[in-house]
Structures are given as C-alpha cells and as structure tokens.
Amino acid sequence: MENSNGMNIGCHVSIAGGIWNAPKNGHNLGCEIVQIFTRAPQGGKAPELTPDVIKKFRLQVTGYRLQDVYIHTPYYINLASANNRIRYGSVSVVRDELERGNLLGAKYVMTHIGTAKELGQTEAMKKTIGMLKKSLEGYLGSTKLLLENSAGAGEIIGDDLKELKKIIDGVDSLAIAGICLDTQHSFASGYDWRDFENTIQKIDKEIGIENIKLIHANDSQTDCGSNKDRHEHIGQGKIGLDAFKNIVAFAKKNNIDMLCETEHPGVADDIKLLKSLRDK
Secondary structure, three states, rough: OOOOOOOOOOEEEEOOOOOHHHHOOOOOHOOOOOEOOOOOOOOOOOOOHHHHHHHHHHHHHOOOOOOEEEEOOOOOOOOOOOOOHHHHHHHHHHHHHHHHHHHOOOOOEEOOEEEEEEEHHHHHHHHHHHHHHHHHHHOOOOOOOEEEEOOOOEEEEEHHHHHHHHHHHHHHHOOOOEEEHHHHHHHHHOOOOOHHHHHHHHHHHHHHHHHEEEEEOOEEEOOOOOOOEEEOOOOOOOOHHHHHHHHHHHHHHHHOEEOOOOOOOOOOHHHHHHHHHHHO
C-alpha cells in the first residue's frame, strides 16, 4: 500500500477474531496505515500479547505493507476524575497501552484526557498533569503518546488546544510527541475549517503546527461550535469537501498522516477520496 508522498492515509479497523486480523482488515479498505484498539474500548481485561501474537501481528503489518500502526486508548480514560480508582485506573491503562504499543511496533498511542466536571477546570488540569507524569514515569519505549482534542460537551478537557498545550508543557516528557487533531472535534469546538487560513493560524498560535503529529479526518454531522461528537463521511457533512481539500494539502505539506473514524463500509470511499485529494 506504499505511497511516495510521505503522508499516509487509513482508518480505524477492527481486531475481531484476534489483533493479527487488523492489518488485513485495513488492507481490504485501502489503508496505508491503521488505527486499532488493543482491548475492548468499554472495559474488561486486555487480551494477552504473547510472543506468538506479537510475531503474527508484526508479520501481517509487513505483509500488507502498512506504513504505521496507531493505537487508541479505551473510551473510559479520565485522568481528571475526582474518583481515585478511576484516575489511577486511567494512569495504568495509558501506560499499559504504551507498553503494548511498543511490543506491537506502533508509532503512537492517542488518548482523550477526560472531564473536569467534578473538580473544576484548574484542579482538573493539575490532576491531569500529575497523572500523566505518573503514567510516563520510567517509560523508555519507542511508542509515543499523543493527546487528542475533544468535541467539548460539558466540562471536557482538551476541546481548547491551549489546554492541551498547557498539559504537554506541564508534563514535560519526551514520551509525549504532541497531539492528534480531530477535524470533527475541533469543528464542534468552534474551529471553523471552512475559514481555513484563519483557523490554521489560530491552531498554530495555540499549540504550534509542529505539535500536530496525526490528523483524525472526520466530517461533521453537526454545526461548528455545536460541542457534539458526531462524525460524518468526508465531504458529506458541515465541514465540506472544499475544506478537506485544504486540510489534505496542509497534511501533505507537513507530512502528517490522516486516519478516518467514519462508518464502515463507507469508510473505504472516504479513504479513496482523501487519497485522490492527496495524489492530485
């Protein structure tokens, strides 16, 4: 699936039946890269990564010529919870996903931060920074962590990129590579991709273009500033095709991989469309 453009395109794929099935699933959809969960996103024990499983997975990645693998942490991560068990559970899962990513040869693990609704913003930011430091303490793996921006419903942390910058600076660890920028979440949080130049300038000012390591390419079912997390197929939502032409050109220029998190099987058309914009 190799391409000579430097930036690769893919989507989130299923690991049903075994994690080693993910590369084939991605290949069948036209992926050059894939994103996976290594465990059930809703909770439960993580399936063991035995030497045999790891070998099988890595062979499939090579066999299907995937450029990189990305891992998404489960949905229940909340590093700013007032509940100790949830907070420390989140710390250990983030660390575990990094260690698992390292075994699987993944480039990045991305995570949402959680919500400040119980502690209030200031205390929640402090807790988040402290908890991430704990997650990364003594970690020496090559898989790095990305913080993902959120759509911003309620007291969610990270709907504002300035918050993510504050967290990255506060944790101050080489294990955090930067952010995964979700186009739909940012649009829902008031970053209007249709006004491309101004939006990119704003993002650069708030977090720095160099800190964007990955883009989740998702159109939006809901309006700019809606604070709702509702993905739509590329060009079929409120962000629209013209904006995605600019987003893809930007990603290509800056060598940033793009992953779709849209519904299957329509995601294959999204990948095809993004590739055609890139390869023009």
